[in-house]
Amino acid sequence: MKVGFIGVGNMGGPMCRNIVKRSNHQVSVFDLNAAAVKTCTDLGATAAKSIADVTRGADVVMTSLPMPRDVEAVTLGDDGILANIGKGQTYIDLSTNAPSMVKKIGAAMAAKGIAMLDAPVSGGTVGAEAATIAIMVGGDKKVFDDALPVLQSFSANVIHMGELGTGTVAKLVNNMMAFCNAAAAAEGLMLGVTAGLDPQKLIQVVSSSSGNSNAFKSFSERALSGRLEPSFALNLAYKDLHLALELGDELGVPLPQGSSTHNLQRLARGMGHGPNDSSAILKVYESALGRTVKR
Numbered sequence: 504m505k506v507g508f509i510g511v512g513n514m515g516g517p518m519c520r521n522i523v524k525r526s527n528h529q530v531s532v533f534d535l536n537a538a539a540v541k542t543c544t545d546l547g548a549t550a551a552k553s554i555a556d557v558t559r560g561a562d563v564v565m566t567s568l569p570m571p572r573d574v575e576a577v578t579l580g581d582d583g584i585l586a587n588i589g590k591g592q593t594y595i596d597l598s599t600n601a602p603s604m605v606k607k608i609g610a611a612m613a614a615k616g617i618a619m620l621d622a623p624v625s626g627g628t629v630g631a632e633a634a635t636i637a638i639m640v641g642g643d644k645k646v647f648d649d650a651l652p653v654l655q656s657f658s659a660n661v662i663h664m665g666e667l668g669t670g671t672v673a674k675l676v677n678n679m680m681a682f683c684n685a686a687a688a689a690e691g692l693m694l695g696v697t698a699g700l701d702p703q704k705l706i707q708v709v710s711s712s713s714g715n716s717n718a719f720k721s722f723s724e725r726a727l728s729g730r731l732e733p734s735f736a737l738n739l740a741y742k743d744l745h746l747a748l749e750l751g752d753e754l755g756v757p758l759p760q761g762s763s764t765h766n767l768q769r770l771a772r773g774m775g776h777g778p779n780d781s782s783a784i785l786k787v788y789e790s791a792l793g794r795t796v797k798r
């Protein structure tokens with residue numbers, strides 16, 4: 504198949520490179536960041552000059568972009584995907600998008616006879632590199648079945664959730680739970696080290712006890728190293744949690760843990776940590792208490 508890939512950053516980059524490395528699909532790439540494009544063309548992908556260029560002739564066009572407004576601009580904007588895509592081609596959004604935006608873009612595509620899948624992913628940059636990420640997909644089952652050979656080239660862990668938008672809802676639920684776990688980890692680690700515990704021993708205990716989680720694993724590694732460069736930027740995590748809370752509002756579902764975690768993220772952003780890793784929520788506690796988890 505011919506694959507057009509738009510947005511090859513922290514997540515799109517490894518997913519795109521895995522398609523190149525692990526399949527015979529021909530991949531063409533577009534990103535505003537030339538260095539990001541080069542990481543894919545070095546392995547055999549072709550660099551496209553524009554969204555129009557990457558869209559025309561591809562069987563499947565995929566996006567992995569930061570914000571819903573970015574996906575909107577790239578799909579529905581001037582000379583975007585919609586303006587250049589034709590019958591028989593499929594559009595797949597791998598971004599964590601707003602369910603309402605997924606539906607808006609899906610309706611615009613459908614009006615032109617184009618099928619769309621929402622296929623957000625989870626597992627972080629480590630999972631994206633290792634091709635083990637969960638890909639949760641919404642959209643027509645036949646379109647999903649036809650797209651499987653491309654999706655499975657960057658992870659075997661592909662789940663069809665239901666109609667268009669359901670992949671995105673699953674992703675927002677998952678991420679809300681992961682961020683709440685990370686916020687609990689920040690509180691727990693600060694309590695333990697303030698009481699005088701060795702952070703490494705505390706992390707060793709929790710890792711094999713009932714307080715453990717996937718979020719704790721990556722969060723505690725960051726807490727011990729003090730590293731802040733983004734694997735998953737706080738600004739993106741804040742966006743995801745905002746979207747989950749918006750959905751809760753819409754459906755009348757109370758989300759007290761999600762709301763308090765969102766406020767914690769807001770404090771960390773207020774301290775200037777938006778572009779840093781989402782684990783920077785720990786800095787709120789560390790600066791308030793004048794001590795770090797890292798010794």
Ligand code: NAD
Pocket residue numbers: 509510511512513514515516533534535536539567568569570573576577597598599600624625626627628734735736739743
């Ligand atoms: P990123 O900022 O690292 O990458 C986004 C890429 O999109 C960048 O290379 C940027 O140059 C490119 N881009 C932005 N606007 C563009 C445009 N108009 N045209 C072409 N390229 C454009 O972000 P990321 O961490 O890779 O996240 C991408 C999506 O995946 C987000 O929706 C995020 O919420 C989601 N996600 C991220 C992670 C993670 O761990 N980083 C995990 C799961 C899901």
